[in-house]
Amino acid sequence: MYRAFKFRLYPNKEQKILINKTFGCSRFVYNYYLSKIKNSKYINAYTNISDYVNELKYIYPFLQEVDSIIIRKSIFHLDDNIKKCYNHHFGYPKYKNKFNRNSYMTNAIYKDYKDKTYCNIEIDLVNRKIKLPKLKWISIRGYRNTKEINGKIINATISREITDKYYVSVVFDMPDIINKELIPRNIIGIDIGIKKLLTLSDGVTFDNNKYILKYEKRIKRLQRCLSRKERKSNNYYKYKEKISILYSKLKNARKYYLHNITKKITDEYDIITCENLDTKNMIMRKKLSKNITDASFSEILRQLAYKSNYKNKYFYQIDEYYPSSQKCNHCGNIDKRYKDIKERTYKCTKCGNVIDRDLNASLNICYEGLKLYMKGLYR
Numbered sequence: 001m002y003r004a005f006k007f008r009l010y011p012n013k014e015q016k017i018l019i020n021k022t023f024g025c026s027r028f029v030y031n032y033y034l035s036k037i038k039n040s041k042y043i044n045a046y047t048n049i050s051d052y053v054n055e056l057k058y059i060y061p062f063l064q065e066v067d068s069i070i071i072r073k074s075i076f077h078l079d080d081n082i083k084k085c086y087n088h089h090f091g092y093p094k095y096k097n098k099f100n101r102n103s104y105m106t107n108a109i110y111k112d113y114k115d116k117t118y119c120n121i122e123i124d125l126v127n128r129k130i131k132l133p134k135l136k137w138i139s140i141r142g143y144r145n146t147k148e149i150n151g152k153i154i155n156a157t158i159s160r161e162i163t164d165k166y167y168v169s170v171v172f173d174m175p176d177i178i179n180k181e182l183i184p185r186n187i188i189g190i191d192i193g194i195k196k197l198l199t200l201s202d203g204v205t206f207d208n209n210k211y212i213l214k215y216e217k218r219i220k221r222l223q224r225c226l227s228r229k230e231r232k233s234n235n236y237y238k239y240k241e242k243i244s245i246l247y248s249k250l251k252n253a254r255k256y257y258l259h260n261i262t263k264k265i266t267d268e269y270d271i272i273t274c275e276n277l278d279t280k281n282m283i284m285r286k287k288l289s290k291n292i293t294d295a296s297f298s299e300i301l302r303q304l305a306y307k308s309n310y311k312n313k314y315f316y317q318i319d320e321y322y323p324s325s326q327k328c329n330h331c332g333n334i335d336k337r338y339k340d341i342k343e344r345t346y347k348c349t350k351c352g353n354v355i356d357r358d359l360n361a362s363l364n365i366c367y368e369g370l371k372l373y374m375k376g377l378y379r
């Protein structure tokens, strides 16, 4: 099983220069071959890759300063994009500029020497540092309580955000978890929504924290300002940059917060059930057109799924057409009025049950989860 660990990188001055040079070189190689293709004909990277690499290194000696794998990667990347364009009707590749995402990936290479295996990427979690090709050791932060990762390094991606923060994402091949049959102690249903981010069927709720709300508010305000600026003017770009910095901050704040929540849930509960949010998302998108919340929803589900998996918990997603918010959790009566998200309290017309709307939905989801678990037992 592959698992990625993302650390904040703290490169020194020289390392920063080299990282940025590598971004530039990878862009340069990409654009160089793109113009070649545009001017002559399709190059097949998969048959002649070493020729291309040697040619480039000979003509442009500065490419020898950086991690050599990025030359190959860039050419393959371009080749894939061209193929995608012809086979799947994607757009024709465009030249890259420095406003594109800044990142490069490097592969782990293993070599044996005197009964010992050496790798060009090493990670030392006791002293909090990582060794990367050409860059040597760099300080890292993240996963405070992890002192060792039991797995084989596959690759590492170095990236820089618009806020000038550096990150490295290291992919490990981890030994598969032997699935011990867990006897669940408890069960939880989770309703994901806009008014309240998460409502658990035991009454616990999680809301967006104040940092996330603060950034969202600021982004909205700046976007209104931006719409009043003349397009492509100096001011316009200034605001655009401000907004993308805030987006990056929001993304990080949200990710950190969601990791916190999903860790708590997957630690505490053994059977976890959520909705499948594809259709719900669509309804909400029409009404609120908030891509911000959309991103949170899918991120929560992604995190719950993989964390349940490696903690050996049961994770279910119920059918997307299941009317969790219209059904009374007490008598099962279905009331179509609650399809609309305005009403906050569920009042059952049949049995008189009065309950918070999200809590009612989460209880229904919980029952469905139990059904799915039982089905698995008696298969």
Ligand SMILES: [Zn+2]
Binding pocket: 328, 329, 330, 331, 332, 333, 348, 349, 350, 351, 352, 353
């Ligand atoms: Zn009822």
